[in-house]
Amino acid sequence: MKPCNFDYFDPKTLEEVVVLMRQYGSDGKILAGGQSLVPLLNFRLAAPAALVDINKVKELDYVREVNGKLAIGALVRQRVLETSEAIRSKCGLLAETAEFIAHPQIRNRGTVVGSICHADPAAELPAIARALDAEMKVVGPDGERIIKAEDFFVTLMTTSMDPSELMVEVRLPTLGPRTGWAFEEFAIRHGDFAIVGVTAAVTLDEQKNCADARLAAIGVSEVPYRDSKVERLIMGQEISESLLDQAAHQMVEGVEPSTDLHASADQRKHLLRVLTKRALKKAAGRALKGFEKGRGKNA
Numbered sequence: 001m002k003p004c005n006f007d008y009f010d011p012k013t014l015e016e017v018v019v020l021m022r023q024y025g026s027d028g029k030i031l032a033g034g035q036s037l038v039p040l041l042n043f044r045l046a047a048p049a050a051l052v053d054i055n056k057v058k059e060l061d062y063v064r065e066v067n068g069k070l071a072i073g074a075l076v077r078q079r080v081l082e083t084s085e086a087i088r089s090k091c092g093l094l095a096e097t098a099e100f101i102a103h104p105q106i107r108n109r110g111t112v113v114g115s116i117c118h119a120d121p122a123a124e125l126p127a128i129a130r131a132l133d134a135e136m137k138v139v140g141p142d143g144e145r146i147i148k149a150e151d152f153f154v155t156l157m158t159t160s161m162d163p164s165e166l167m168v169e170v171r172l173p174t175l176g177p178r179t180g181w182a183f184e185e186f187a188i189r190h191g192d193f194a195i196v197g198v199t200a201a202v203t204l205d206e207q208k209n210c211a212d213a214r215l216a217a218i219g220v221s222e223v224p225y226r227d228s229k230v231e232r233l234i235m236g237q238e239i240s241e242s243l244l245d246q247a248a249h250q251m252v253e254g255v256e257p258s259t260d261l262h263a264s265a266d267q268r269k270h271l272l273r274v275l276t277k278r279a280l281k282k283a284a285g286r287a288l289k290g291f292e293k294g295r296g297k298n299a
């Protein structure tokens with residue numbers, strides 16, 4: 001199939017993008033890497049009146065560290081998560097997770113921000129955004145605002161951004177040496193969308209107990225799933241095998257995954273349990289290594 005007709009714009013500045021999005025509102029669509037939008041256009045599952053291609057808006061292509069956060073602009077490709085030294089050293093979780101996203105050809109075009117805006121319930125980056133309490137900087141006809149990750153993902157492929165708004169950058173915290181992290185997922189083949197995936201970040205305190213725990217899962221609900229009860233269960237505790245079992249068990253309690261062509265609800269629950277424990281264990285192990293290397297300094 002071929003897409004429906006649309007007007008095409010390739011503005012060079014953010015200001016021009018905002019003007020176009022104000023003009024078209026819900027009839028317009030931002031085109032970033034095109035790796036999700038173009039298939040939707042070809043299948044006529046999306047039929048916007050106008051495409052606003054941001055690929056020439058070079059001011060959106062940056063990775064910066066601002067006040068302990070990594071700011072990743074809307075034109076940064078997923079591939080950069082693997083190649084950027086700043087990202088690898090400040091938020092290794094992003095670098096490692098990128099390898100789960102599709103294939104190199106897709107990561108060369110697909111953007112970090114585009115993946116978050118697309119809000120696919122099986123996508124990896126929205127889970128990281130949710131687990132690490134990312135902030136989304138968006139601009140629209142009414143100016144600029146920051147949306148917290150907890151308020152951003154509304155339901156399946158739906159976010160709290162207005163159709164006339166553009167996400168300019170996502171801000172993620174940098175992770176100190178006492179924070180360990182992991183992303184674990186199960187997919188039928190490497191590069192396929194995950195059936196279930198879990199990301200974890202664990203920070204140790206001076207006594208090597210858990211000072212902070214973050215967990216988010218994909219493939220088990222319509223938005224990245226995070227359960228503060230499970231995180232509270234781990235916090236303040238010494239990480240042990242039985243604590244991890246308890247956490248993994250409790251993580252499953254809160255979800256009602258659906259059965260589909262790829263997996264039954266029970267299979268998804270099983271995967272969630274196994275992957276939660278695996279991710280937490282890896283994250284805690286890395287935190288301990290970081291702790292010992294830095295002798296507990298610089299949490």
Ligand SMILES: Cc1cc2nc3c(=O)[nH]c(=O)nc-3n(C[C@H](O)[C@H](O)[C@H](O)COP(=O)(O)OP(=O)(O)OC[C@H]3O[C@@H](n4cnc5c(N)ncnc54)[C@H](O)[C@@H]3O)c2cc1C
Binds near residue numbers: 112165
């Ligand atoms: C074969 C294949 C396998 C894939 N496997 C995976 C996978 O395993 N895991 C995974 O996470 N993804 C996967 N993807 C999707 C891929 O990661 C996409 O690149 C990503 O979902 C969208 O990023 P994009 O830059 O290509 O966005 P686009 O396709 O250009 O846009 C996607 C949506 O986001 C909106 N959008 C984009 N940027 C902005 C912005 N700055 N502000 C507001 N709205 C915006 C668009 O209007 C559109 O609605 C796969 C894609 C393909 C084709």
